[in-house]
Amino acid sequence: MSTNQRTSQAPTTPTTTLPLRTASLVLAVVFLADLMDLIDSSVANLAGPSIRADLGGAQVTVQWVLSAYTAAFALGLVTSGRLGDLLGRRRLFLLGMTGFTLTSLACGLAPGVVFLIVARTLQGLCGSVMIPQGLAMVKVVFPPQHLRKALIPMGPMMGLATVAGPLLAGWLLHLDLFGSEWRSIFLINVPFGVIAAALAWRVMPRRGGEDPAARLDLTGVGLLTAASALLIVPLIQGRDLGWPAWTYAMMASAVVLLALFVVSERRSAHPVIAPSLFRKRSFVVGLMIVGGFYGSLSAFVLIINLLLQQGLHWTPLHTGLALLPWAAGTAVAVLLAGAVLAAKLGRAALHLGLAIAVAGLLGLWWSVAHWGADITVWKLAPALLLTGFGSGLVFVPLVDFILGDATAEEVGTGAGTLNAVQQFAGAIGVAALGTVFFARAGHLSVHSSLAAAELVFGIAAGLNVLTLLLVGLLPKHAQQAHG
DSSP states (O other), rough: OOSSSOOOOOOOOOOOOHHHHHHHHHHHHHHHHHHHHHHHHHHHHHHHHHHHHOOOOOHHHHHHHHHHHHHHHHHHHHHHHHHHHOOOOHHHHHHHHHHHHHHHHHHTOSHHHHHHHHHHHHHHHHHHHHHHHHHHHHHHHHHHHHHHHHHTHHHHHHHHHHHHHHHHHHHHHHTTTOGGGGGHHTTHHHHHHHHHHHHHHHOOOOSOOOOTTTTOOOHHHHHHHHHHHHHHHHHHHHHHTTOOHHHHHHHHHHHHHHHHHHHHHHHSSSOOSSSGGGGGGHHHHHHHHHHHHOOOOOOOHHHHIIIIIIISSOOOOHHHHHHHHHHHHHHHHHHHHIIIIIHHTTTHHHHHHHHHHHHHHHHHHHHHHHGGOOOHHHHHHHHHHHHHHHHHHHHHHHHHHHHHTTTTTTTTHHHHHHHHHHHHHHHHHHHHHHHHHHHHHHTTTTHHHHHHHEEEEHHHHHHHHHHHHTTTTTTSSSOOOOO
């Protein structure tokens, strides 16, 4: 699931504000863009088996369809904030929205697997151009006294949108509109994209806080992009090819390039990430928690869909309905955390949420092991409810800790980094634990898929336990910067 604040490297001083009615329309456009991105990054989980059944391809096809989008989105976020400073936020938002709409159309019309994966990659890049510009614009069109109130609904809305993705996909796949099968999950973006682009053209100001002094650190961006690609490609493709020597060489090279990126950042006059952020304990520890939590969460969503559809041969609608307890638990917990628990409990809210999520994942492990092929929606429901509720308690307070003490100069790059780490962790989770699942499941018989799901649910629970231990390194309550 995506975090509840998506922004970019924003300037310290707003350049213009708009009347509240016009500013609210800008906010509506940004919300719509975020909803399109969040739903699109999650619907493919449920549609993956249907895509493979239609277009063919190896077992890794589903992993590539998911990881191509999230990895491209994460990598694009690294540069898009700076590009907004240089080229204009309105211009890049419109460019990103137009590109996202066209690539959604291309995904929906894809004639083959390779075409779809390329289109998903371009869709992720367009999303990464669009999303950061939107909230950067919101920050400058609202008067300061109204900004926080305007953004309050974003956390719950983003949380609800993320869990709604699989349910929407199941419904669309069941309807099979005009015989489109899985293609409707992408084609539905087209009318919304056209509406959002037209509204953005009308209401977004010509200038939105650009920084003419901004520069793009091409060396840092290149090193980070190359390191990320060298890590994801072998994780997804290695098992299918029998783990040849070059896969290990690529992963080793990724570690070297990441080290060079850190050295480059320290020496750069215009670093990709504000160095001062890494002197804040909440930010560093918080990003580590994001890595473990979102890696586990993304893998869970992929594996439960693979188990139910490809292993147990449930229909997409049946699978979507089975996930309702998870969606409901997440939605209730996000609203509860946003309204009450995040502020009152602080770090304890994260402890509570992760502990409940661990209990839910262990409950899934037990349910699969105990019921086997006789498992039903009702037998899965208690564990899925716990998993969703625990995860939902984590989203809001985690962002508060990571960005709570960031200054006005740091909050933009901090939020962009948070989003990039979240998306990249999701891509790694899908790549690594998806590979574990397919390696254990082999040809995906009922028995082997159940055994593989048990293994992955156990690993995901273990990741959350490690993440739970990291929470102890955070201060008891999120701090608020004054500068």
